[in-house]
Each structure stands twice: as structure tokens, then as C-alpha cells.
Amino acid sequence: MTYTANDIAKVRTLVQAGIDMLKAAGWTEDMIRPRLRFMADEAIAFLLAKEAA
Structure with a gap:
């Protein structure tokens, strides 16, 4: 699977919120x-x- 810059930004945002x-x-x-x-x-x-929902 290939991730876009937007996908990476979303993951980064969620991880930062957790931190x-x-x-x-x-x-x-x-x-x-x-x-x-x-x-x-x-x-x-x-x-x-x-995304699947």
C-alpha cells in the first residue's frame, strides 16, 4: 500500500494528539x-x- 502525504499527516496528527x-x-x-x-x-x-466504514 502506498501512503500519500495527506495520509502521513493524518497519522502524525493522531500520534501527536496521543503524545x-x-x-x-x-x-x-x-x-x-x-x-x-x-x-x-x-x-x-x-x-x-x-475509511472502510
Whole structure:
């Protein structure tokens, strides 16, 4: 599957929102960093499900 710049921007926006929420909950960047791949995978799955609906 090929992703467009718009798709990447959507994933980045969702991941950034997740990072902001975790930081607001007291998480540090060192705690968040190992989870970035998972967060991106979840953002992609969310967008694909949303598109399929």
C-alpha cells in the first residue's frame, strides 16, 4: 500500500494528539518513545477502519 502525504499527516496528527494526552497525564518522553511505533500502527488501523466504514 502506498501512503500519500495527506495520509502521513493524518497519522502524525493522531500520534501527536496521543503524545500530548500522555504528557498531560504525566508521562515523560522517555516513557513515550518506545511506544511510538505502536501508536503509529494504531493510528493507521483507525484511519483504515474509518475509511472502510
